[in-house]
Amino acid sequence: xxxxxxxxxxxxxxxxxxxxxxxxxxxxxxxxxxxxxxxxxxxxxxxxxxxxxxxxxxxxxxxxxxxxxxxxxxxxxxxxxxxxxxxxxxxxxxxxxxxxxxxxxxxxxxxxxxxxxxxxxx
Amino acid sequence: xxxxxxxxxxxxxxxxxxxxxxxxxxxxxxxxxxxxxxxxxxxxxxxxxxxxxxxxxxxxxxxxxxxxxxxxxxxxxxxxxxxxxxxxxxxxxxxxxxxxxxxxxxxxxxxxxxxxxxxxxxxxxxxxxxxxxxxxxxxxxxxxxxxxxxxxxxxxxxxxxxxxxxxxxxxxxxxxxxxxxxxxxxxxxxxxxxxxxxxxxxxxxxxxxxxxxxxxxxxxxxxxxxxxxxxxxxxxxxxxxxxxxxxxxxxxxxxxxxxxxxxxxxxxxxxxxxxxxxxxxxxxxxxxxxxxxxxxxxxxxxxxxxxxxxxxxxxxxxxxxxxxxxxxxxxxxxxxxxxxxxxxxxxxxxxxxxxxxxxxxxxxxxxxxxxxxxxxxxxxxxxxxxxxxxxxxxxxxxxxxxxxxxxxxxxxxxxxxxxxxxxxxxxxxxxxxxxxxxxxxxxxxxxxxxxxxxxxxxxxxxxxxxxxxxxxxxxxxxxxxxxxxxxxxxxxxxxxxxxxxxxxxxxxxxxxxxxxxxxxxxxxxxxxxxxxxxxxxxxxxxxxxxxxxxxxxxxxxxxxxxxxxxxxxxxxxxxxxxxxxxxxxxxxxxxxxxxx
Amino acid sequence: xxxxxxxxxxxxxxxxxxxxxxxxxxxxxxxxxxxxxxxxxxxxxxxxxxxxxxxxxxxxxxxxxxxxxxxxxxxxxxxxxxxxxxxxxxxxxxxxxxxxxxxxxxxxxxxxxxxxxxxxxxxxxxxxxxxxxxxxxxxxxxxxxxxxxxxxxxxxx
Numbered sequence: 073x074x075x076x077x078x079x080x081x082x083x084x085x086x087x088x089x090x091x092x093x094x095x096x097x098x099x100x101x102x103x104x105x106x107x108x109x110x111x112x113x114x115x116x117x118x119x120x121x122x123x124x125x126x127x128x129x130x131x132x133x134x135x136x137x138x139x140x141x142x143x144x145x146x147x148x149x150x151x152x153x154x155x156x157x158x159x160x161x162x163x164x165x166x167x168x169x170x171x172x173x174x175x176x177x178x179x180x181x182x183x184x185x186x187x188x189x190x191x192x193x194x
Numbered sequence: 195x196x197x198x199x200x201x202x203x204x205x206x207x208x209x210x211x212x213x214x215x216x217x218x219x220x221x222x223x224x225x226x227x228x229x230x231x232x233x234x235x236x237x238x239x240x241x242x243x244x245x246x247x248x249x250x251x252x253x254x255x256x257x258x259x260x261x262x263x264x265x266x267x268x269x270x271x272x273x274x275x276x277x278x279x280x281x282x283x284x285x286x287x288x289x290x291x292x293x294x295x296x297x298x299x300x301x302x303x304x305x306x307x308x309x310x311x312x313x314x315x316x317x318x319x320x321x322x323x324x325x326x327x328x329x330x331x332x333x334x335x336x337x338x339x340x341x342x343x344x345x346x347x348x349x350x351x352x353x354x355x356x357x358x359x360x361x362x363x364x365x366x367x368x369x370x371x372x373x374x375x376x377x378x379x380x381x382x383x384x385x386x387x388x389x390x391x392x393x394x395x396x397x398x399x400x401x402x403x404x405x406x407x408x409x410x411x412x413x414x415x416x417x418x419x420x421x422x423x424x425x426x427x428x429x430x431x432x433x434x435x436x437x438x439x440x441x442x443x444x445x446x447x448x449x450x451x452x453x454x455x456x457x458x459x460x461x462x463x464x465x466x467x468x469x470x471x472x473x474x475x476x477x478x479x480x481x482x483x484x485x486x487x488x489x490x491x492x493x494x495x496x497x498x499x500x501x502x503x504x505x506x507x508x509x510x511x512x513x514x515x516x517x518x519x520x521x522x523x524x525x526x527x528x529x530x531x532x533x534x535x536x537x538x539x540x541x542x543x544x545x546x547x548x549x550x551x552x553x554x555x556x557x558x559x560x561x562x563x564x565x566x567x568x569x570x571x572x573x574x575x576x577x578x579x580x581x582x583x584x585x586x587x588x589x590x591x592x593x594x595x596x597x598x599x600x601x602x603x604x605x606x607x608x609x610x611x612x613x614x615x616x617x618x619x620x621x622x623x624x625x626x627x628x629x630x631x632x633x634x635x636x637x638x639x640x641x642x643x644x645x646x647x648x649x650x651x652x653x654x655x656x657x658x659x660x661x662x663x664x665x666x667x668x669x670x671x672x673x674x675x676x677x678x679x680x681x682x683x684x685x686x687x688x689x690x691x692x693x694x695x696x697x698x699x700x701x702x703x704x705x706x707x708x709x710x711x712x713x714x715x716x717x718x719x720x721x722x723x724x725x726x727x728x729x730x731x732x733x734x735x736x737x738x739x740x741x742x743x744x745x746x747x748x749x750x751x752x753x754x755x756x757x758x759x760x761x762x763x764x765x766x767x768x769x770x771x772x773x774x775x776x777x778x779x780x781x782x783x784x785x786x787x788x789x790x
Numbered sequence: 791x792x793x794x795x796x797x798x799x800x801x802x803x804x805x806x807x808x809x810x811x812x813x814x815x816x817x818x819x820x821x822x823x824x825x826x827x828x829x830x831x832x833x834x835x836x837x838x839x840x841x842x843x844x845x846x847x848x849x850x851x852x853x854x855x856x857x858x859x860x861x862x863x864x865x866x867x868x869x870x871x872x873x874x875x876x877x878x879x880x881x882x883x884x885x886x887x888x889x890x891x892x893x894x895x896x897x898x899x900x901x902x903x904x905x906x907x908x909x910x911x912x913x914x915x916x917x918x919x920x921x922x923x924x925x926x927x928x929x930x931x932x933x934x935x936x937x938x939x940x941x942x943x944x945x946x947x
Contacts, residue, residue: 395878
């Protein structure tokens, strides 16, 4: 290694791999992954979220899975917990919709209201 | 590079490996494959988590779910329930991690709550076989800082100001040692690391090497820069195969990244590192003996001065520190001397790692700020004594240390307080004894160890410890005479003052400290021919109690035929003929035979 | 000696090791460590070869071999049973375990059973104190032992 910059670069890259294990703040996206969620197609949604977060280098976003969220007919469901904001629940997700949620809601802070459970109920 | 939503950390320390963590890792691999989770969940084999009692341990992040005593059969359930469906499997969690319906994260469990991890900060968090993970945790930044921003004098000054003292036992100020080596004249200097952790019951250094080997490598390179050495040696005992392997992997990786070798960070500083194996000699933990052993000779100590700082390896100035001492260095460089000096007591700064073992609920590895009391360590972190037994003493400092009794439990732990109590910090082994442990027998055990490990170079240690052992054996066999206690003390003081090296000078400590605090036990052995704890076999007698149903099993089992009695009637033992083999007690289905 | 360990093959392996370490400072220890692994022991015949090739007097090599407990002059049994007698294991009753093995396998501490199957050693702390008392049979580790586990463990070999 010939310079500190080189070390800093490796560090930055590697940090993404381990910071899941640190105490953290920021946004949490939870994907419903019970039997109902998985059979409704939650897996591609989760993969799309992971890919998107990685592509955009969003280090303060944690993606995790949970059991049945309870509204099985609306699966796949994801919930977004942003620090200081109320929880937002998105329903009937797919990979494309998931990418849009990341782009608009997570990055730009605008809730994609047409996908939310509120919009669906109306 | 892949991003994962969940990390499964499996302990690959020696404790958990012994209890089967390798098979668990393999099973997780199969299960993840089966459920197609390999792209979402990452498996990481880490170093020791410290709570060996609860091993094998698995921690799942981001929840920090702390699974303990996991069996291969449990893996399927964890995968299906937790990793797939996100439901933590509560019944498999460490007992303290569940409180009512609440699941506590690993950091909130009592064992970890009072700890402060400096030397162990990466153990159980990173994969020790992956240099990138170490770098992510600020690894090698301290080396970069030292090489580009600091002069050797500034480095030494920082270490001096931090107040760091040698963690291998003696407690000599580390900064001074560095300064002596720096000032010593010589065209060639060496840096060495003492990883010959020989104290029975101590495994701090092993855990650091297994869990965070790069921390030691980085620190040694820093030390090399500070004292002016370009070659380092790590002397590891051969009983630690996993540690040796991880260290070798780490050195290879560091070389590949150019963090060892020529012209590190383009600063013109060269540093190389080699691992040397011990071959099973306790005395090699003594610094001059260790250096002899690296040179390929019998590991025998030599008189000091000259100290290794002036005349060490191949007669060149050599800096020798222990593993845990080195593990603190990168943190001190990064966070500053004041940060480190802010932890601990007036004369003992920072934290200390202890290996807690013996009669204690949470055996394992812990790191606490200096000044924590023994009571906090044993009863809060350690979870107290199992089976409702009474605490009797805690032995610190291994064969060089002594016992500390209940009345001193509130003493804050630091170098000077422990010495004042007739024990010592040592490398950090802490063995807890309960009412069933006989202190004379414990003293005999340690003497047996030193007799075996005495290198034989100087007479007081070679002959004196042997004589002390003979007296102790006499006493535990019930043949002790009143004059023996005085003889023991005389011998002890002579050996202490006349031996060549630390091994001999401290060998009588276990006897002196047990004599000081448990003289009544010695006297019971000598005068009454009784062992109050019921541990010394020759002083025990077996008795058959009223619970006997007269089944005759014991009489049949007795190899000398000393048990008599009619069928369905109370049996009795002929004490004169009994050879105290215990066969009858093992056979009795009614627990009617007792020894006392 | 039950097995012939002084095979040509083993000496060739030793040659390779000596070549590798020849120019290393303090080469004797690593060569002996590897030699012990290759032959399972370091008898005089092996020491003689090392002495000639490293140019170190026999007396010195013999001194080093007999100093360290991991080096031995005679080969061990097929299965090496090591019972940890570290402090943590000792206070949890390791002595009873070692006595039982000695009785069951007909082998003395530090010796090898007449059939060459088991060697028994009281080892130093292996650092698995959390599982005390502990014993190892070659690479296998058995922990949290009670005396009555012994026959079952021996029966596996």
